[in-house]
Amino acid sequence: MNLPLRPPLAPMLARAVKSLPPQDGTLLYEPKWDGFRCVVFRDGDEVYLGSRNERPFTRYFPELVEAVRAELPERVVMDGEIVVRGGQTLDFEALQQRIHPAASRVKLLAERTPASFVAFDLLALGEESLLEVPFSRRRARLESVFGAAGHGVRLTPVTSSQEQAAEWFEAFEGAGLDGVVAKPGGLPYQPDKRVMLKVKHERTADVVVAGYREHKSGPVVGSLLLGLHDSTGTLRHVGVAASFTMKRRAELVGELAPYVSRDGHPWSADSLPGAVSKWSAAKDLSFVPLRPELVVEVAYDHMEGSRFRHTAQFRRWRPDRDPGSCTYEQLERPVSYDLDDILAR
Missing domain, CATH: 3.30.470.30 (DNA ligase/mRNA capping enzyme)
Incomplete structure (x- = not known):
């Protein structure tokens, strides 16, 4: 050129x-x-x-x-x-x-x-x-x-x-x-x-922690796998929370150990929405399954379909929340707007 x-x-x-x-x-x-x-x-x-x-x-x-x-x-x-x-x-x-x-x-x-x-x-x-x-x-x-x-x-x-x-x-x-x-x-x-x-935009939601993936550097927590219940009560994978310090990643392994369970878990590594794609085909997508009993508050920018568009940010544990109450209904939905009106300006 x-x-x-x-x-x-x-x-x-x-x-x-x-x-x-x-x-x-x-x-x-x-x-x-x-x-x-x-x-x-x-x-x-x-x-x-x-x-x-x-x-x-x-x-x-x-x-x-x-x-x-x-x-x-x-x-x-x-x-x-x-x-x-x-x-x-x-x-x-x-x-x-x-x-x-x-x-x-x-x-x-x-x-x-x-x-x-x-x-x-x-x-x-x-x-x-x-x-x-x-x-x-x-x-x-x-x-x-x-x-x-x-x-x-x-x-x-x-x-x-x-x-x-x-x-x-x-x-x-x-x-x-x-x-x-x-x-x-x-x-x-x-x-x-x-x-x-x-x-x-940044919003918060209370979500269920149903597993974690290990960090690339070793057997410490890399990201928490997050879920919300749909209208049928099925727990759907909505994304991950990450951005922990290495010290905190190591601590989380011990804190999450009592919840590790491979029996009757609602998800498998190849059934998570968006788990395998042309973007992630070479990545190890296996995860450590947890009983879906822990609730965490996360910050997110917006949804893409039924999932968080980007990685959510950990805010705090919510021991006061019942996992079954963590549903899509809590999410704020923006008022619809016409793309043509934007591009006509």
């Missing part, structure tokens, strides 16, 4: 903050999309879709390659997010399924669950690198190239209003977005640096 920037290029990152950053006269706010981060390179007919870990997405999203050729300038480098829609919300599970080794399956999924690219930064145009240009000017340049953009390539909304951003934070979750990103208007583009700010 004969571009001022060439792949691979690590994208600029954001660090998490607890609340929406106040407007200091320079900040620009954007909704935080829940998809695959991607840097798009186009040089004529040649298109490269770079992932966050700098490996190419190109072969998995042929419909995006065609959209980039049809809708973006001849020579451009653009940062954004690959997303898949499920009706009027984002569908991250369907997006995950798009990473498949078989070419025939890639072609079929491109037709059944087509992806879109939501752009939020312009890194190069023609012969010009824009990495040193302040973000506010990059954003203006980005808007100027979207005259021909259509269904496959979309432009994320932006606002300088803290009040508007706060409304987005609450409302847009109903369309599957997971927070707000704040960017200083004078910020140059800094690959692989956490210089933006992001605020994400």
Whole structure:
């Protein structure tokens, strides 16, 4: 590729903050999309879709390659997010399924669950690198190239209003977005640096601890396996809690030992939802089963189907809670919101 920037290029990152950053006269706010981060390179007919870990997405999203050729300038480098829609919300599970080794399956999924690219930064145009240009000017340049953009390539909304951003934070979750990103208007583009700010939703739930996986470093607790009861009373695997210190991991082995039981456990290693996938095929997914009698409070950002979208964070044990009372009914459900209304802004 004969571009001022060439792949691979690590994208600029954001660090998490607890609340929406106040407007200091320079900040620009954007909704935080829940998809695959991607840097798009186009040089004529040649298109490269770079992932966050700098490996190419190109072969998995042929419909995006065609959209980039049809809708973006001849020579451009653009940062954004690959997303898949499920009706009027984002569908991250369907997006995950798009990473498949078989070419025939890639072609079929491109037709059944087509992806879109939501752009939020312009890194190069023609012969010009824009990495040193302040973000506010990059954003203006980005808007100027979207005259021909259509269904496959979309432009994320932006606002300088803290009040508007706060409304987005609450409302847009109903369309599957997971927070707000704040960017200083004078910020140059800094690959692989956490210089933006992001605020994400956090909620708590009381869940049943039904097992644990050992840590990769040895026979200590790596993650707790968490469950909730559905409307039939069946205990469903909803995710894991991790992020313990090594000292605490060792202590947990002893604390959990009285609950170890392999008789009549509701789960097996190959029956956990999401246990085996193209992402985890090489991982040891065996676990130590526990009698489902312990309850723990965890923090989570949002649900993806019937599971926590990301690893939950341990908050405290809840010896006062009956495991049978830990159901999906306790979970807060965001009010639905229309993706088209977001992208029309």
